[in-house]
Amino acid sequence: MDTPSFTFVLYTLFLTLSVSVSSSSSLPMSLKTQASILVSLKQDFESKTSLKSWNISNYMSLCTTWYGIQCDTNNSSVVSLDISNLNVSGTFSSSITKLSNLRFLNISNNMFNGNLSWKFSHLKELEVLDAYNNEFNCSLPLGVTELPKLKYLNFGGNFFYGEIPSKYGNMLQLNYLSLAGNDLRGFIPFELGNLTNLTHLLLGYYNEFDGEIPPHFGNLVNLVHLDLANCGLKGSIPHELGKLYKLDTLFLQTNQLNGSIPPQLGNLSSLKSLDMSNNELNGNIPNEFSNLRELTLLNLFINKLYGEIPSFFSELPNLEVLKLWQNNFTGSIPSKLGKNGKLSELDLSTNKLTGLVPKSLCLGKRLKILILLNNFLFGSLPNEFGQCYTLQRVRLGQNYLTGSIPKGFLYLPQLSLLELQNNLLGGFLPQQEITNTNTSKLGEINLSNNRLSGSLPNSIGNFPNLQILLLHGNRFSGEIPSDIGKLKNILRLDMSFNNFSGTIPIEIGKCSSLTFLDLSQNKLSGPIPIQVSQIHILNYLNVSWNYLNQTLPKELGSIKGLTSADFSHNDFSGSVPEIGQFSVFNSTSFVGNPKLCGYDLNPCNKSSSETLESQKNGGEKPGIPAKYKLLFALALLVCSLVFATFAIMKGRKGIKRDSNPWKLTAFQKIEYGSEDILGCVKESNIIGRGGAGVVYGGTMPNGEKVAVKKLLGINKGCSYDNGLSAEIKTLGRIRHRYIVKLLAFCSNRDTNLLVYEYMTNGSLGEVLHGKRGGFLEWDVRVKIATEAAKGLCYLHHDCCPLIVHRDVKSNNILLNSEFEAHVADFGLAKFLLQDTGGTSECMSSIVGSYGYIAPEYAYTLKVDEKSDVYSFGVVLLELLTGRRPVGDFGEEGMDIVQWTKLKTDWNKESVVKILDGRLHNNIPLDEAMQLFFVAMCCVEEQSVERPTMREVVEMLGQVKQPNIFQV
């Protein structure tokens, strides 16, 4: 965004002016008076340490040492006030208008709130008013139309609501007008078409206008920059825009524009950036576009365009970025595309393109992004690609490509992603010739479902950053090279459905980041090396349909997170170990091994089955078999229903103090008693409500602030009373930096109160979506995501017993005074019923909150730690988009996951389309893309595809060092 630099230009212009012209004001006002006006302004500010110099006793140096002040040449009147970028909050009072000589006022990038009901008419000299990125919350002030000299007006990035007043069309002297990033509604007044001196007009992003682009905008012949993106515009693009011959930027993306592209846009011969993506445009790309000789960026993706991609695109001398994905383009890719030597990003995926991949794409050696997936391309990949050293992301899956992988392609130094899956590629994977290890940036290789053959070269170990290697469904043969153990960062390794033979190399145990290992459907023989058990975070292991033999190593049972394993259809012998995770796996994990016994479908002979029984009766085993879990869940459900009926009959009960004594259990030394805690429980102290109960804030006699949660609807009709207090004692023992501390538990027969440490800044949900919404900076968001992930990771993997949260959501992530995230409300959901009076809602709080619930719940009625991962992914999307999980998407029933999918097609590059409009425009895109990538992994449909929280923590760690998964 060029907003700041534009302001700067005006500012310097203004300074030059102020040297030559002295103040023309009629009323001389003493320095002291002016200083006192500023000091009175300051009184309404909060967090204003940066304005220490504004001190009335120093009024004599007002023009020299006061922060952000500039005076006229006589040093007698303040003419410029610049307090941008100070993070000041509070209101900005109208007394500013007493500084009637003011010509330049910049309060951008702060947190000023309230309204702007100033007596603008006093500021006769004002030329620049920049209030960009604050929290003003009112309708647009009419007063600005009375500023006769105003040239630059920026109200972008606030919460202005209502319509744009048609009177704004009277400010004929304006050069720059931005109202972007607000909550404006109604029609765009056609009177704005009178502002013929405008060079910049920005109205997009989160405004939601009615109607069409006013054809009157065709009169704005001085416009250089027109941005109407993402603001609800409908109808067709007016051909009058073709008169704006000075335009260098035209942004119309992410609206509901339909009809065809007006050929008149071909007259915009100065145009450098044209983005009309994510609309409903149809028809062809007009031939007139061959006149757009200056064009560097053309985005038309997600529309309904068809016809051929014109061959003159090869002739556009400056074209760098061309993204036409998700349309209905047919024909072939222009055969000379890239011959201008400047092409750097090309995405033509999800069209109906056929023919060859042109050789010239990387002619200028600048191509970074090459995405052609999901078309009908055939032929072999040009050998030239093996020397395209700039390539970073390549996605060519779902085509009909044949031939072999170009020499050198796999080892390009900048390459981070290589997808060639679902093609007809053959040949061998070449050994890397020059072994300059540690330079490869490859994070993901997907070669699945091709016809690749031969053995894997040893140099496959030379990818220090590789996280995902998918070789599924090829014809690879020979032994798995032992160098596979050099892949220290690999998370997911899929070699299934090939012809690998020989033994599983013991070095696999060195892949210590591995969570997913699939070696099924090969010809592997020999034992499962016990070294596999050194992969402590392994989550999924599939070795089915091989010729593996000997006994199953009992050490595998000690991998705590191993929740899915398949040993079926091999030649294993002996009995299934009766320890640890082995008790979790289904019988089907063991079938097809005639010499193997000791599982439900094939018990061993008497003597050994007795020992099995005795172990089962021993209770206290780490994993309870699935069928017992189901029984337990059913029992809980029955109890819940019984209790709910009970509760309705009894009606609600308040806290009774007599004849029903209180019991206080403290989990650490506390200096207050149950009376003090009860004192907090009153209507006026309520700070929150949730599925689990009502939360009260309060201060203890020693000054300590606490939060008291009164649990609603505990299953006391059943025998879970004891269960609850035992469970709560467990929770009370948990100590982790990013988990809210449970300090005490206070209960009597009717009421259960939990006392937690107090979190000054409330919940993430309130901060993101509440009244003060949107002020979390990007870096804070990343920090909060990482901290919350660490808290959850601790619950899932490190604490004892392991805890599934079951209700992960932004309202359960609390922020202390430093905005450090703390996970709250874990481990409670399974004991609770929502106090809604009805029985049908009873289940809702048991499995989590609407909008966060993982899809598997719908068909299995089971939740596990991967369901928490899904919910956490939803929280990440909230952080990225600033939107609530449900209800912010117009359409009935649309949730944030569906919406994001629709907007981005799960394409990291499209993250800009969903980013919270209130984030600064200059947030690092590569970081946003990595965070988005993590979120996408977390909300995978299939729970086994989702990462573990441990992996999530790892991946979030890379957001701030984004060289693995960047653009």
Ligand SMILES: *[C@@H]1O[C@H](CO)[C@@H](O)[C@H](O)[C@H]1NC(C)=O
């Ligand atoms: C518009 O710009 C021109 C050229 O800079 C200037 O002469 C004219 O006065 C401006 N119009 C208004 C209404 O300010």
Ligand SMILES: *[C@@H]1O[C@H](CO)[C@@H](O)[C@H](O)[C@H]1NC(C)=O
């Ligand atoms: C503003 O525009 C309207 C319609 O385009 C026109 O009728 C009116 O005369 C214009 N006003 C001025 C001051 O140019």
Ligand SMILES: *[C@@H]1O[C@H](CO)[C@@H](O)[C@H](O)[C@H]1NC(C)=O
């Ligand atoms: C492409 O065309 C087909 C058939 O003409 C239509 O069903 C489909 O919706 C179109 N796709 C897009 C993205 O426009």
Ligand SMILES: *[C@@H]1O[C@H](CO)[C@@H](O)[C@H](O)[C@H]1NC(C)=O
């Ligand atoms: C396991 O398989 C290997 C290779 O096929 C074979 O040499 C070995 O004898 C087998 N061992 C057992 C105990 O069956």
